[in-house]
Amino acid sequence: MKDRIIGRQVISLLSADSTNDYAKELLEGGTPREGVVIIAGEQKKGRGYGRNTWYSGRGKNLLLTVILYPEFLAANQQFLISKAISLGLYDYLSEHISDVSIKWPNDIYVEDRKIAGILIENDLVGSTLKDSIVGIGLNVNQEYFPVDIPNPVSLLQMIEKKLPLKKELRKLCGYLDKRYRMLSKGQADKINREYHKNLFRLNEMSWYQSQGKPFRARIVGVSDYGQLILENEAGKTLEYNFKEVEFML
Ligand code: BTN
Numbered sequence: 249m250k251d252r253i254i255g256r257q258v259i260s261l262l263s264a265d266s267t268n269d270y271a272k273e274l275l276e277g278g279t280p281r282e283g284v285v286i287i288a289g290e291q292k293k294g295r296g297y298g299r300n301t302w303y304s305g306r307g308k309n310l311l312l313t314v315i316l317y318p319e320f321l322a323a324n325q326q327f328l329i330s331k332a333i334s335l336g337l338y339d340y341l342s343e344h345i346s347d348v349s350i351k352w353p354n355d356i357y358v359e360d361r362k363i364a365g366i367l368i369e370n371d372l373v374g375s376t377l378k379d380s381i382v383g384i385g386l387n388v389n390q391e392y393f394p395v396d397i398p399n400p401v402s403l404l405q406m407i408e409k410k411l412p413l414k415k416e417l418r419k420l421c422g423y424l425d426k427r428y429r430m431l432s433k434g435q436a437d438k439i440n441r442e443y444h445k446n447l448f449r450l451n452e453m454s455w456y457q458s459q460g461k462p463f464r465a466r467i468v469g470v471s472d473y474g475q476l477i478l479e480n481e482a483g484k485t486l487e488y489n490f491k492e493v494e495f496m497l
Pocket of ligand 1: 365
């Protein structure tokens, strides 16, 4: 497609410390083309959200980072990138399997298990977004996972079929690109609507935990600033930033 942004250039590495760190180095050395995808067969220091690491067997899964320049968004709208990318992953996975959902803030789930994680690192200048490093780890052909990884799952475990990574990367980039271009064309409302429609546990009364205290509540939404909005049993609305609340699975 002529006006495609994500995936029009691909840098393919056999091995990297972390594709997000590789993207950071590219940005430090110049201005890489928007939408360039850095993909690695393995990562020596794959990073997850917060202090977590990201596990992937060599050559088994998709480990990639996309460099974006979402200058059309204000800094306080940065979570919209996460919403668009989550939807792109949702669209891609739904081509293969059902029961896919987006778990706030940065996971994609199949039923109660995690199939993909997103690590977005934004560079802000004043109130604008200068660049965005979008890291994605997607479990494709992993047969089994180390026991200490909480509730993982791969496409192979779901469909019992190995998938060709190069072809799947191309498909995934197509879906990510479609959602990112919707955002760049000012269709944030549509992104928000579809994000909420596919949100894990939306409107379901379930257990959460904050500051060590468990409580029951239901998700009523995720703000553009990225806060999870819950309503507790007493009907009170509560807003949480990342790490302030945990899902009890
Ligand atoms: C999470 O679930 O905590 C986010 C995981 C993100 C993992 C990907 S793999 C490609 C990119 N490079 C990294 O070091 N991390 C992200």
